[in-house]
Amino acid sequence: MEIQGVGIVGAGTMGNGIAHLFARSGYRVVLCDVEQRFLDRALDTIGKNLDREVAKNKITVDDKTGALKRIEPVLDRSKLAACDFVVEAATEKFEIKAEILRDLDRLCRPEIILASNTSSISITRLAALTKRPDKVIGMHFFNPVPVMKLVEVIRGLATTNETYQAVRDLAAKLDKTPVEVNDAPGFVSNRVLMPLLNEAMYAVMEGVATAEAVDEVFKLGMAHPMGPLTLADFIGLDVCLDIMRVLQDGFGDPKYRPCPLLIKMVDAGWLGRKSGRGFYKY
Numbered sequence: 001m002e003i004q005g006v007g008i009v010g011a012g013t014m015g016n017g018i019a020h021l022f023a024r025s026g027y028r029v030v031l032c033d034v035e036q037r038f039l040d041r042a043l044d045t046i047g048k049n050l051d052r053e054v055a056k057n058k059i060t061v062d063d064k065t066g067a068l069k070r071i072e073p074v075l076d077r078s079k080l081a082a083c084d085f086v087v088e089a090a091t092e093k094f095e096i097k098a099e100i101l102r103d104l105d106r107l108c109r110p111e112i113i114l115a116s117n118t119s120s121i122s123i124t125r126l127a128a129l130t131k132r133p134d135k136v137i138g139m140h141f142f143n144p145v146p147v148m149k150l151v152e153v154i155r156g157l158a159t160t161n162e163t164y165q166a167v168r169d170l171a172a173k174l175d176k177t178p179v180e181v182n183d184a185p186g187f188v189s190n191r192v193l194m195p196l197l198n199e200a201m202y203a204v205m206e207g208v209a210t211a212e213a214v215d216e217v218f219k220l221g222m223a224h225p226m227g228p229l230t231l232a233d234f235i236g237l238d239v240c241l242d243i244m245r246v247l248q249d250g251f252g253d254p255k256y257r258p259c260p261l262l263i264k265m266v267d268a269g270w271l272g273r274k275s276g277r278g279f280y281k282y
Helices: 013-024 036-055 061-069 077-082 094-107 123-127 161-173 189-205 211-221 228-235 237-251 260-267
Strands: 005-009 028-032 071-074 085-088 113-116 136-141 150-155 177-182
Touching: 005 013, 005 077, 005 094, 013 028, 013 036, 013 061, 013 136, 028 077, 036 061, 036 071, 061 071, 071 077, 077 094, 085 094, 094 113, 094 123, 113 161, 123 136, 136 161, 150 161, 161 177, 189 211, 189 228, 189 237, 189 260, 211 228, 228 237, 237 260
Parallel strands: 005 028, 005 085, 028 071, 085 113, 113 136, 150 177
Antiparallel strands: 136 150
16 A cells, blocks of 8 residues: 555654654655644744755755645544554653554554554554554654654564565655664663663762763763763653663663652753753753
């Protein structure tokens, strides 16, 4: 089946980036969220990011106009029923994703693939909530979505080769590089990355070094484009905490215990760049 219309549930940082990518690539996009203000903010962000691409001569003004016209913002999830492919890009909490996937399973045609942009939650567990576990897959994009080349494509236990091939081919059409990963807590990216960020937080909490010093060590000594604490602020400290808890629950290993400083900062509402304060002020 040819994919022409794509549904995206969640218009936050990842959802609007995924909508931007699909619309720029010529697909019709139905972007769904629970409040109009989230959709308005997403369209404003997409417009500004497309303007940056125009300024860099990556696309034309007409390309930008066409991309925006292809995005239909909706509050009614039933509008996704006509889509040929749907990506769930909601908050990194199992209960929220579970409710969405159950509803999408009810709304969408039986042959439609349901993809989750989860960065850590079990695809097998999410798929089991539907009547189409063979057509549920992880499609983990990276932020900023229009720029980053990688897509982790995660097979659940029941995901078929046909579903995997369709999503791999779709990622390639989006000019992304799909990498196949089997289902495990955190997959590859966050299983390796999040403990690194968490340990950097411990170094700050224990007074080993300031956040600035930790980041400088990684930028100058390991050639990282940004330090781990800047990256944590960019990702969102609440997201980092959610993923560490998925790792801790999934593996039952104390090495995945979230740093107490991370928990305290999230409790304070210091979520990083998006809230104006994290390890740095913005």
